[in-house]
Structure formats: C-alpha cells, structure tokens
Amino acid sequence: MGHTPNMGCYNYILTGLIPASIGNLSKLTNLFAQNAQLEGAIPASLGKPTNLVSLDLSMNHLNGSIPREILKLPLVSNVLSLSYNSLSGPLLPEVGSLGNINNLVLSGNQLSGEVPDSIGKCTVLQGLWLDDNLFEGTIPQSLNSLKGLSTLNLSMNRLYGSIPDGIGSINNLQELYLAHNNLSGQIPIVLENLTSLSELDLSFNNLNGEVPKEGIFKNLANMSITGNNDLCAVNLLIYKKLKQKQRSPFPPSIAEEQYDQISYHSLARGTDEFSEANLLGKGSFGAVYKCTFQDEGIIAAVKVFNLQISGSSRSFVAECQEFKGLVFEFMPNGSLNGWLHPESDTPAQTNTLSLEQRLDIAVDIVDALNYLHNHCEPPIVHCDLKPSNILLAEDMSARVGDFGICRIHPERASKTLQNSNSTTGIRGSIGNVAPDSLDLHKFSEDALPDRIWEIADATMWLHTDIHHNDRRSRIENCLVSVIALGISCSKKQIRERTPMQDAATEMHDIRDSYLKFVSSVCVEHREEQRSAVICRNSE
Incomplete structure (x- = not known):
C-alpha cells in the first residue's frame, strides 16, 4: 500500500476510525473518502504523505480539531475539504502554509474563534467556504490579497464588525455570501466595482445606511439584502418592469425577474407627495398609492408601510430611515371583490x-x-x-x-x-x-x-x-x-x-x-x- 497514488472511498460504507497507519502511504497523492461513515478524530499522521494534492473527508462523522500537520501539507493544491463533519476548535494560523491550495472547504462544522489573518497567504485560493460554523470576530482584512478568489462564503457564523473595503479589490470575485452574521455598518460602495460578481447575499445582518446602486446592486434577482432592518429603504423599493404579456402555466421565477431601483424622491413626485388623491386603499400594514412615472410613462402601485412625513424640512436621511415600501405593477381593474359585488x-x-x-x-x-x-x-x-x-x-x-x-x-x-x-x-x-x-x-x-x-x-x-x-x-x-x-x-x-x-x-x-x-x-x-x-x- 505504500506505493498507492490514489485512494477513492467516497460513498462506501467503511465506518470506524481513520487508522494512524495511513501516514505510511508515502506516495499517496489523492484521498477521496467523502460520505464514507468515518468517525473519530483525524489522525495527525495524515500530514505525513507529503505528495498529497487532494484531500476530501467531507460528509462523515469526524470530530475533534483540525490537526496542524494537515495544514502544513506542502503540495495540497486541488482541494482540502473537511466539510459537514463535527470538527471543533479554532482554524489554526498554520492554514497560511497552504500556499498552493485552490479550494478550502470547511463548511458545516463547529469551528470557532477568529478567521486567522494568515488566510491571506493562500494567494492562489479560488474558493473559500467557511460557512455554517461558529467563527467570531471580524472578517480579516488580508482577504484582499486573494486576487484570484472567485467564491467567498462566510455565511451562518458569528462574525461582527464591518465588511472590509478590501473585498472590493478582489476583481475576480463571482460569489460573495456573508448572510446570517452580526455584521454592521454600511455596505461598501466599492462592491459596485466587482464586475464579475454574479451572486451576493448580505441578508440577516445589522447593516445600515444606503444601498449602493450600481454593479450587482442593479440586479436584485441575484442579490439578497433582506433582514437588515436599518438599511435605507430608498434602494429596497423595486418595480418589476412590465413585460409583454405571455401566457405561462407558472409565474416567472425570481431568477428570471429583472428589477430597477427607484428613489424615494421619484416615488414622492409620482404620488404628488403621497396625496389623498392618489390613495388607492389602506390596510393594517400601511397604505397603497397610485404612482405615475412621467418620464417612463408608467403607472405603478406603491405600498407604503407606516409612512410618516412631517414636512419638507425633514432631512433625506431621516426620511430614508423611516420609509419602507414596495412598488408593484398597477392593477387598473381593482380587486375581484369589486366585480363580484x-x-x-x-x-x-x-x-x-x-x-x-x-x-x-x-x-x-x-x-x-x-x-x-x-x-x-x-x-x-x-x-x-x-x-x-x-x-x-x-x-x-x-x-x-x-x-x-x-x-x-x-x-x-x-x-x-x-x-x-x-x-x-x-x-x-x-x-x-x-x-x-x-x-x-x-x-x-x-x-x-x-x-x-x-x-x-x-x-x-x-x-x-x-x-x-x-x-x-x-x-x-x-x-x-x-x-x-x-x-x-x-x-x-x-x-x-x-x-x-x-x-x-x-x-x-x-x-x-x-x-x-x-x-x-x-x-x-x-x-x-x-x-x-x-x-x-x-x-
């Protein structure tokens, strides 16, 4: 077995512990043992096969901490995946020794402590998945050194502080997931510059201020910022573009919808400052107004939640913080109830x-x-x-x-x-x-x-x-x-x-x-x- 270059045990029911003798496989280059019912701790001896290029132990029942020896494997370049186990403890600073790693996947464990700043030394990293853990602290500034990073997933942790501006300099970034943390502050406007970014999820944090308008923020179909109650609602108001009517058994999916962002001032102008003349109806959650966008020649319906405007002298920021609403297609024929009765x-x-x-x-x-x-x-x-x-x-x-x-x-x-x-x-x-x-x-x-x-x-x-x-x-x-x-x-x-x-x-x-x-x-x-x-x- 000492000359075995590849070992594939994925989806095989092996059960039991990983033997310490696995370190004797000096020629081992690829070890794939995902979903193999393995349990117990990862032996430190797994760091001995120095020719190892790929290591995947995901979807098992492994526990304990990640041995520092594994984080020092010199040739691991394709993937190191320990995801969806029960691993705990910190991610050690030695992770920065993985200078050739392309994909580091540690999702779905119970890893805790801070994300080490040394992660920035993994300069050829393309995918970093640390989601669904117990990481705390701030997002390391060193991530801006990962110029080739295409996917960054830090969702479902306990991270706090602001989103680093440096993420906006990762020009190759295509997917950014920071949802379900305790992040605060404003959304960095530099994220508008990420022209390759196609998926963005910042939902369920404590972000505030105004939402940027350009780049990924122009297409709400590929972006989620829900669950941030202090975000300025001016840029959360959306209007579905009226398309040519098409008969289809199902409404289009969210991914197929395209949305424009509409400013508060456009809505105020289109409703004549939310006048009674444009009031279509009131309910327990707010009021609905008819809104006419003169430049586009479009009529829409604006549902306003708990609208309170006390005069034009109020600052725009104050209005933004208190204004919450949605913009819908205008229904000129009213409700079905009006036709039945x-x-x-x-x-x-x-x-x-x-x-x-x-x-x-x-x-x-x-x-x-x-x-x-x-x-x-x-x-x-x-x-x-x-x-x-x-x-x-x-x-x-x-x-x-x-x-x-x-x-x-x-x-x-x-x-x-x-x-x-x-x-x-x-x-x-x-x-x-x-x-x-x-x-x-x-x-x-x-x-x-x-x-x-x-x-x-x-x-x-x-x-x-x-x-x-x-x-x-x-x-x-x-x-x-x-x-x-x-x-x-x-x-x-x-x-x-x-x-x-x-x-x-x-x-x-x-x-x-x-x-x-x-x-x-x-x-x-x-x-x-x-x-x-x-x-x-x-x-």
Whole structure:
C-alpha cells in the first residue's frame, strides 16, 4: 500500500476510525473518502504523505480539531475539504502554509474563534467556504490579497464588525455570501466595482445606511439584502418592469425577474407627495398609492408601510430611515371583490364578469397557488385567499396579492402538506379561512348537481344566452365541474384534498374545454349569418 497514488472511498460504507497507519502511504497523492461513515478524530499522521494534492473527508462523522500537520501539507493544491463533519476548535494560523491550495472547504462544522489573518497567504485560493460554523470576530482584512478568489462564503457564523473595503479589490470575485452574521455598518460602495460578481447575499445582518446602486446592486434577482432592518429603504423599493404579456402555466421565477431601483424622491413626485388623491386603499400594514412615472410613462402601485412625513424640512436621511415600501405593477381593474359585488345596484355587462372571464381568473389563481405550494423555494401558503386579495390587470388577468399573514414552510414541507391532519391556528379573514377552520362549503356539496343554477351568480347570464339547450347543457357541465373541483380542494382533512398541481391541471382542462365549445358556437353562428346573406343575395 505504500506505493498507492490514489485512494477513492467516497460513498462506501467503511465506518470506524481513520487508522494512524495511513501516514505510511508515502506516495499517496489523492484521498477521496467523502460520505464514507468515518468517525473519530483525524489522525495527525495524515500530514505525513507529503505528495498529497487532494484531500476530501467531507460528509462523515469526524470530530475533534483540525490537526496542524494537515495544514502544513506542502503540495495540497486541488482541494482540502473537511466539510459537514463535527470538527471543533479554532482554524489554526498554520492554514497560511497552504500556499498552493485552490479550494478550502470547511463548511458545516463547529469551528470557532477568529478567521486567522494568515488566510491571506493562500494567494492562489479560488474558493473559500467557511460557512455554517461558529467563527467570531471580524472578517480579516488580508482577504484582499486573494486576487484570484472567485467564491467567498462566510455565511451562518458569528462574525461582527464591518465588511472590509478590501473585498472590493478582489476583481475576480463571482460569489460573495456573508448572510446570517452580526455584521454592521454600511455596505461598501466599492462592491459596485466587482464586475464579475454574479451572486451576493448580505441578508440577516445589522447593516445600515444606503444601498449602493450600481454593479450587482442593479440586479436584485441575484442579490439578497433582506433582514437588515436599518438599511435605507430608498434602494429596497423595486418595480418589476412590465413585460409583454405571455401566457405561462407558472409565474416567472425570481431568477428570471429583472428589477430597477427607484428613489424615494421619484416615488414622492409620482404620488404628488403621497396625496389623498392618489390613495388607492389602506390596510393594517400601511397604505397603497397610485404612482405615475412621467418620464417612463408608467403607472405603478406603491405600498407604503407606516409612512410618516412631517414636512419638507425633514432631512433625506431621516426620511430614508423611516420609509419602507414596495412598488408593484398597477392593477387598473381593482380587486375581484369589486366585480363580484359591484357598488352599482344595476348589474350590466360593464360591471360584471362573464363565465369565460371567471374561468380565466380561476386558472390564474390556481396557477399562482400551484407555484407557491410546489415551485417556490421555500413553499408558501397564502392563508388569506379571498376576492379582495385577487387583483385584476388591464387585460383582466389575475394576480394573487397581500401575503401579510402567509406561512413560509421549510424545505420539503410541500411534500408533507398533503399528509397533514393539523387544524391548529385559524388564519385568514372570517368567511375566507381554510375549510378546516370553518365549514362554509357544505351548501355547495348539497347543491350538486341538480341545484347548480341556484348557486351560480346570475349576473353571468348578462353575457351569455343560456336558453339554447345545447349551450345550457355545456354551461351546466362546466359549472358542476368547477364547483366539484372547489369542493375537492376544500376537504376538512388536508390529505384528502386534491393536490394543487392536479387542481391546476384540471382547472385548465375545464376552462379550455368550455372555450373550445364557445369557439365552435361562434364559428357556427358566423356560418349561419354567411348562409343567410348568400340566400338573400340569391333572391
């Protein structure tokens, strides 16, 4: 075994301790033993094979400290990975002896103490992963010596102090993760200069001040700064660019969205200083204003949280600290509730919804819920779905809004939702809460199928002739299918409900089948008119 150049034991169940005799493998150059069920301490003798180029002991059950002998291996250049074990103690200053290392991966341990300043001596380092440990102290200034560093991950530690300006000089940096620490101070404006930076996560720290505007900060799709309550909200306000309407079964993912940053002054000017004339509505979390961006010719909706403006003499910084809001696409047709319960006592085609429109809206809603439950990471349960929280765009397409009391579930929670029996904690508006809280849908079950016309909204028939027998029969089948689907999604036991993905597919089929019938009727009607014209002309 002394002449073994490579040893690969990854994903093999070896169990037990790493023998001290492994140090006798003098010709060993690569040792890969990740996920091999190894346990106990890493023997110091592992520092004897001086020809070792790659060492990967990740995803085992190793404990104890990192032997200083390993940190002195002279030729380790490809990777040194001890990640996802139970290693503890400090990262010794000898780590600076790894002058040829490209990737140092120590994630997911219990390493503590300060990140040694000597890390800056690893001058050819390309990837440094120290995340998910117990490191304390400040981020070492010496990191600016790592000119070839492309990935730096220090997330989920106990680091404090400011973000060093020197990180802004690492021109090759592509990914920077500093989330879930206790970092404070302002975000260094020099980070704007990192033209290669494609991923930035500074979330859940104690950062404050104004957010830079250029570079990575222009594209919020690849950046997270949430959880920093003292950051200036001027640059947290975002407006989704209006794109050409595209029919898609799911909303675009966050990574596909592009956002612009909007200044407080632009919002104040667009709302006429948040005047009552532009107030669209108020809720428990704030107020919504209509905002017109004259230069772009765009109208948006601005949701302002706890807005307090006491006069123009207040400094911009003070306004920035107190102002929190979000900018959304403007919904000129209001809420679904306004169309189902119009203010006018005289229903007409102009203030009511046709069956076709209702089917389209239902499809949009189930698509949104399917996305939230099954395609969003982490999954989200809205908890307050009701007509007043369904907003209608200019083309009457629907958006699900107001996530004020939603529940964000941990990863894989969507797989367990269908098996849950829990009915603990009623959430939502009375009359719109989940059926496991209040049974308000039983009358629908009792109405199917014979009394379907009794529970259908009669204003639909302002748009449709229901006296033709064939059409009446098709409409009745459509209504029964929709109500039956609603009932199947409203069972008391969550595990008995139709999964949202299946519900979305079924709702599409119901809508498409009815629209196909309507289209055929229209074609038939046009043919009848054409034949009548031909007959008259022949006379």
